[in-house]
Amino acid sequence: MTKKIAISVPDDVAERLAREPNVSAFVAESVRRVMAGERTRQALRNVGFALTDAGLAEAGRKLDEAQAKITPELRAEAAALLSESSRGRLAIHG
CATH class of the missing domain: 1.20.5 (Single alpha-helices involved in coiled-coils or other helix-helix interfaces)
Structure with a gap:
């Protein structure tokens, strides 16, 4: 309706x-x-x-800050690691 x-x-x-x-x-x-x-x-x-609205706003601000730190290079490195781990070939770097 x-x-x-x-x-x-x-x-x-x-x-x-x-x-x-x-x-x-x-x-x-x-x-x-x-x-x-x-x-x-x-x-x-x-x-x-x-x-609370204030708590949700603070969490949103922190999320925005964290996302702003994700560079294209970091995103590419994460994608490569995910690809390696899905093939069972993840090498741990120390």
Whole structure:
């Protein structure tokens, strides 16, 4: 079942939606992703994780910092190691 609704969005969001061939599907998928995140956070809270907006923001910042340190050279080295290990030929460098 579907329901037609009218919404107002800021100009930048409207410009982004204008590029979508099916705005309804795009919005529905976006909202479902938010809902999935909410369910995940609630499940984590239910088993004892104390999640806060500040804690999530800090974790996101740390993840961004870590990802920024991944150079193309490091990515290539990791890919080579993964390839070697999958063939059972991983040599440990000391």
